[in-house]
Amino acid sequence: MKVYIVTTGEYSDYTIEGVFSTEAKAQEAVDRYDDAQIEEHEMDGLDTSQRVEMFHCWLDDNGNLSSSRSSWLDEKPANSRGGKKGDYSTKFRGWSTRSAEDARRLAAEARTRHLQEAP
Numbered sequence: 359m360k361v362y363i364v365t366t367g368e369y370s371d372y373t374i375e376g377v378f379s380t381e382a383k384a385q386e387a388v389d390r391y392d393d394a395q396i397e398e399h400e401m402d403g404l405d406t407s408q409r410v411e412m413f414h415c416w417l418d419d420n421g422n423l424s425s426s427r428s429s430w431l432d433e434k435p436a437n438s439r440g441g442k443k444g445d446y447s448t449k450f451r452g453w454s455t456r457s458a459e460d461a462r463r464l465a466a467e468a469r470t471r472h473l474q475e476a477p
Contacts (some may be wrong), residue, residue: 359401366394410434415461416449417469418444426458441468 362384364375375394378384388394410431416424435456441452441464450472452465 361399361401363397363399363471364391365397366387366391373448384410410438410455412438413454413456413458413461415452415458416444417452417462418449418450418470421466421469423462426462428458439464441465443468443472 362378362381363400364378364384364387366373366375376384377392378387378388381396381398384396388396410433411428412431413426413428415426418424431463438455439453439460443450450465450469452461452463452468454460454464
């Protein structure tokens with residue numbers, strides 16, 4: 359069974375104005391607002407899209423943590439883990455969908471590889 363959710367706003371201003379059993383009833387509600395839209399969802403259904411958290415870590419030449427952060431992706435990327443030296447800097451980057459610790463370990467491994475290859 360489908361439900362029709364009337365929403366207004368975006369981001370922090372996003373509001374659910376009502377949930378309706380038919381699209382016609384939802385449309386009646388939409389007509390009362392300037393910026394409303396209808397979202398169609400399956401009742402008791404799960405959202406099958408899986409957002410994935412990607413962890414990023416940068417180490418400096420000495421192996422010290424330079425910065426770290428995480429971001430959310432709408433789907434798991436093909437290259438979900440790795441480490442490399444920065445293209446335009448001396449920082450070493452690690453990334454992973456597993457954990458922040460895994461991203462840091464991969465950055466450290468990239469640094470070690472670079473030091474072993476250096477003349």
